[in-house]
Amino acid sequence: MTALTDGWLMAGRNLRHVVRSPEEIVLYFSLPIMFVLVFGYVFGSGMAVPGHGSYREFLLPGVFVMTMLYGLGATASAIAVDAGRGVVDRFRSLPMARSALLSGRAGADLVRACLEMATLVVCGLLVGWRWREGVVAALAAVALLLLLRVALTWVGVLLGLLVPNPDTVGVVVFPLAFPLTALSNVFVAPELMPEWLGAVAAWNPLSATVAAVRDLFGNPGVGADSWPARHALLLAIAWPLALMAVAAPAAVRRYQRLGR
Amino acid sequence: MAVTLGGMTDETTAVLADGLRKRYGPTTALDGFDLVVPAGTVCGVLGPNGAGKTTAVRILTTLLRFDGGRARVAGHDVATRPQRVREAIGLTGQYAAVDEVLSGRQNLVLFGRLRRLPARAARRRADELLDRFGLAPVADRSAGTYSGGMRRRLDLAASLVVPPRVLFLDEPTTGLDPRSRNGLWTAVRDLVADGTTVLLTTQYLQEADQLADRVCVVDAGRVVAEGTPDQLKARIGADRVELVVRRSADVPVAAAVLERITGAAVRVDGELRRVQAPVTDRIAVLTAVLRALSDAGIAVEDVLVRRPTLDEAFLLLTGHRAESDDRAGVAV
Structure with missing residues (x-):
């Protein structure tokens, strides 16, 4: 109970930070807009999907997932900045929940993710993407994307504590995130890759969310027949939960060891 | 200098350190650190940089694990009941531990809420403290824009949102101009008058002299001399x-x-x-x-x-110079 209240208070602190530096809000929107325009419009207009549908409709759910993934960079650097601040000593000497600084970050970043999600949907509609299975299915897809984002937020929190230097964190995130998106079904079907690479791509947690979201939005998918492709919805729920179950306790433990 | 544990109750002892030991790799930060601070008194911990003052404070305020010994604050064991200790203490460190982005008021309200004050009570308490520490005119500005003295006052106010039973002040006036320093000393005296126990670390003899009932001189991770300021000055010699x-x-x-x-x-x-x-x-x-x-x-x-410098005081009290690397043959 205290963990929830304190996390809520700390999320409020992080949101007040944003209100006090509004230029940060511009950053919130820049990545989604850039990703949709660059990937959706530039690449999407030049390729065709074998079979049916446009490449742009195929690609955009992947771009949504990519945006969720790259968001963990902002989380990681915010935590690294926080960990270096003197105020952390005060938080640690207060009788508050140990997890609150971290869950407060996760909470504030969920708010940010909702804003990013709205931007993605609006930009997507502008470049011709549509949801075709009704509002309920579309909302379910958005929920899956946000679930992935929450899980990745905790990975970002852990990363920010492991590399407690705000300048280094940004450099570390890209080489970790880029192969993850390339080795997935975001851009091409895993079936088109060499067999072992295709297996990695099929089991990639990002692929699960991308496949499930394509299905719920009614956008063209890769139509693969592997086990993970057939159980995409299950994996799109299980992967983030598993990721969170590992990353969140590890991050809290790591935070408690700060300054030892 | 073993601490007698028998017969000491929690009501009379606010801080107890018994043979505290802490190592950072090959460096020994605390080497059998003993300290007893009776409730309602001010204890000055005096020593040069690197003597172990900050390490001791960080251990006693639950920020740092220790390798050996025993520590109790406000009647609670620091190692096994850290959360109870945190409920009883306030900490104002060498570097102002406030949120630099938030305003002074937002800081105090946040710390009040985190100490379980209801929203309205937290706001009222914040206003009281802003008035008391002369921060009302800048209450809604980012703490990052405050001067050094203002930031320290906000830091102290943040430690007092819920009046602590034991207040730790780690070099509270290092780097402050004389006027801000006097203001802080006055604030500390007021607190002590209200019954707060204060553990204060400092590099300045004068500060310990001004505020402390008893002074402990720390060197190489242990207490090497202890007494009232007058007793220590008598040993150090006058001008x-x-x-x-x-x-x-x-x-x-x-x-x-x-x-x-x-x-x-x-x-x-x-x-x-x-x-x-x-x-x-x-x-x-x-x-x-x-x-x-x-x-x-x-x-x-x-x-x-x-006046004698801290260096000379050390020479007299410990038989070696404060910054000396040669610890061999020092009789303690």
Whole structure:
């Protein structure tokens, strides 16, 4: 109970930070807009999907997932900045929940993710993407994307504590995130890759969310027949939960060891 | 210097450290650190950089794990009941531990809420503290824009949102101008008058003298001397008279004159042509010494009367210099 209240208070602190530096809000929107325009419009207009549908409709759910993934960079650097601040000593000497600084970050970043999600949907509609299975299915897809984002937020929190230097964190995130998106079904079907690479791509947690979201939005998918492709919805729920179950306790433990 | 644990109840002992040990790799930060602070008193922990003062405070405030020994604060074991300790303490460190982005008011409200004050009570308490520490005019500005003195006051106010039973002040006035320092001292005295126990670390003899009931001198991770400020000053000696003569040949004569007049042990530095001795009545001694030297035809290049430095206090209390790396053969 205290963990929830304190996390809520700390999320409020992080949101007040944003209100006090509004230029940060511009950053919130820049990545989604850039990703949709660059990937959706530039690449999407030049390729065709074998079979049916446009490449742009195929690609955009992947771009949504990519945006969720790259968001963990902002989380990681915010935590690294926080960990270096003197105020952390005060938080640690207060009788508050140990997890609150971290869950407060996760909470504030969920708010940010909702804003990013709205931007993605609006930009997507502008470049011709549509949801075709009704509002309920579309909302379910958005929920899956946000679930992935929450899980990745905790990975970002852990990363920010492991590399407690705000300048280094940004450099570390890209080489970790880029192969993850390339080795997935975001851009091409895993079936088109060499067999072992295709297996990695099929089991990639990002692929699960991308496949499930394509299905719920009614956008063209890769139509693969592997086990993970057939159980995409299950994996799109299980992967983030598993990721969170590992990353969140590890991050809290790591935070408690700060300054030892 | 073993701490007697028997017969000491939680009501009378606010802070107890018993043989605390802490190592960072090959460096020993605390090497059997013992401390007893009776409730309602101010204890000054005096020592140079690296003596272990901050390490001791960080352990006692639950920020740092320790390797050996026992620590109790406000009646709770620091190692096994850290959350109970946190409920009873306030900490104002060397670097202001406030949120630099939030305003002064937002900081105090946040810390009040985190200490379980209801929203309205937290706001009311924040306003009280802003008034009391003269921060009301800047209450809605980012703490990052505050001057050093204002930030320290906000930091202290943040420690008092819920009045702590034990307040830890880690070098609270390091880097402050004299006016801000006096303001902070006044605030600390007010707190003590209200019954708060204070553990204060400092590098300044004068600060310990001003605030503390008892002073512990820390060196190389342990307490090497303890007493009231008067007791320690009596051991250190009062002011010192220092003379520099023009000719090296005159140094022994000057030393003899100084020794005859002060009746104290004279320190001689032949290379710098300097002699010095502790004095009690400094003006009388100065007048007499200068007249005697003039009668003896000795040219004096420089004269000064000064308080003992922390370095000299250390030399006297510990038998070695404060910054010395050679710890061998030091009898403690």
